[in-house]
Amino acid sequence: MSDTPFFQAIAVSKIYPGKQQSGLKKTDLSIEPGKITAIIGESGSGKSTLLKLLYGLLSPDEGKVYFKGERIWGPEEKLIPGHDAMKMVTQHTDDLNLFAKVWDNIAAMLPATDLKAKQEKTERVLKQLNMFSMADKRVADLSGGEKQRVAIARAIVTQPEVLFLDEPFNQVDTSFREGLQHDIRQIVKETGITVIMVSHDPAEVLSMADELIVLNKGEIVETGNPKTMYKHPQNLYTAKLLTNCNIFNAAEAHFSGINTGAQYVVIYPEHVKIKLIAPAKNWVVKQVLFKGFYEELILQQGNTEMRVLSEEPGKHAEGEHVAVRVDKWLEY
Numbered sequence: 488m489s490d491t492p493f494f495q496a497i498a499v500s501k502i503y504p505g506k507q508q509s510g511l512k513k514t515d516l517s518i519e520p521g522k523i524t525a526i527i528g529e530s531g532s533g534k535s536t537l538l539k540l541l542y543g544l545l546s547p548d549e550g551k552v553y554f555k556g557e558r559i560w561g562p563e564e565k566l567i568p569g570h571d572a573m574k575m576v577t578q579h580t581d582d583l584n585l586f587a588k589v590w591d592n593i594a595a596m597l598p599a600t601d602l603k604a605k606q607e608k609t610e611r612v613l614k615q616l617n618m619f620s621m622a623d624k625r626v627a628d629l630s631g632g633e634k635q636r637v638a639i640a641r642a643i644v645t646q647p648e649v650l651f652l653d654e655p656f657n658q659v660d661t662s663f664r665e666g667l668q669h670d671i672r673q674i675v676k677e678t679g680i681t682v683i684m685v686s687h688d689p690a691e692v693l694s695m696a697d698e699l700i701v702l703n704k705g706e707i708v709e710t711g712n713p714k715t716m717y718k719h720p721q722n723l724y725t726a727k728l729l730t731n732c733n734i735f736n737a738a739e740a741h742f743s744g745i746n747t748g749a750q751y752v753v754i755y756p757e758h759v760k761i762k763l764i765a766p767a768k769n770w771v772v773k774q775v776l777f778k779g780f781y782e783e784l785i786l787q788q789g790n791t792e793m794r795v796l797s798e799e800p801g802k803h804a805e806g807e808h809v810a811v812r813v814d815k816w817l818e819y
């Protein structure tokens with residue numbers, strides 16, 4: 488096997504003119520093929536900048552990007568940016584032909600020289616993305632989520648090696664979102680395509696990605712697989728990005744029965760047990776948020792609030808006095 492990395496950035500940086508704290512600081516990274524790598528970070532952390540540098544839509548100030556050993560040139564060096572083996576889908580579906588049928592929008596991406604291949608490839612992608620029923624509809628008559636499916640179909644029908652997704656599900660409602668996420672995972676499994684995506688949604692990256700890259704203020708602060716990162720985030724920033732967790736200082740931690748010398752503790756809501764029988768019931772249920780098969784409770788003690796999950800909807804009521812037992816926590 489070749490030792491050439493699949494995708495590699497070496498000391499790549501991009502600072503936007505007049506904005507020292509913008510863009511991406513000197514960054515090294517390597518991305519493995521056949522996986523979904525998600526870039527996460529708070530707003531303005533440099534996610535889109537990194538994606539555009541990898542795709543060749545931006546030229547780095549310094550450093551180089553390589554795809555299978557081949558240099559990726561940005562728009563300052565190359566007239567038409569991008570690479571034949573790569574496609575990008577964003578939340579905007581502007582390049583769809585609204586008045587043409589779904590089928591024609593997809594087939595138009597393929598050369599007219601081999602009509603049989605054009606037919607077969609279009610059919611295959613319609614099947615992969617569960618779109619057969621809409622093949623003859625005009626794009627103008629589709630919902631936002633369906634248009635997004637067409638945009639993804641157009642990108643993958645040419646069988647790129649790398650698919651870049653820049654928050655493509657932003658405008659898509661939850662039920663559509665989950666279907667699309669599932670289909671993309673399936674396509675990665677079946678075809679071995681590499682997906683590099685940017686997302687704001689923790690649930691999305693945890694369920695979709697094989698690898699995560701965490702960006703903070705233009706710097707990579709952590710990389711790894713979602714399960715390990717969820718269980719043991721190396722820093723508070725990552726914990727906050729991936730979970731709706733409780734972050735307590737030492738005094739607040741003490742209220743929950745944790746005596747620690749650490750500056751902060753992180754408590755995941757699912758690691759707190761509510762006790763109704765206890766000598767001191769110091770917490771009051773301030774809010775009960777019904778979530779279907781579970782409830783999220785906001786408990787309060789003085790000025791401290793704690794988010795807790797209850798798997799028994801209806802068991803607790805606002806105003807109730809309870810105690811807690813924290814089974815697990817992280818210290819920082």
Ligand SMILES: Nc1ncnc2c1ncn2[C@@H]1O[C@H](COP(=O)(O)OP(=O)(O)OP(=O)(O)O)[C@@H](O)[C@H]1O
Binds near residue numbers: 504508529
């Ligand atoms: N064309 C530009 N000109 C000047 N500054 C820019 C430009 N594009 C991005 N920036 C700045 O660079 C920083 C990183 O932006 P970027 O869009 O990469 O972040 P992001 O993590 O993708 O943000 P978001 O999640 O809000 O889309 C931000 O401070 C942003 O204001």
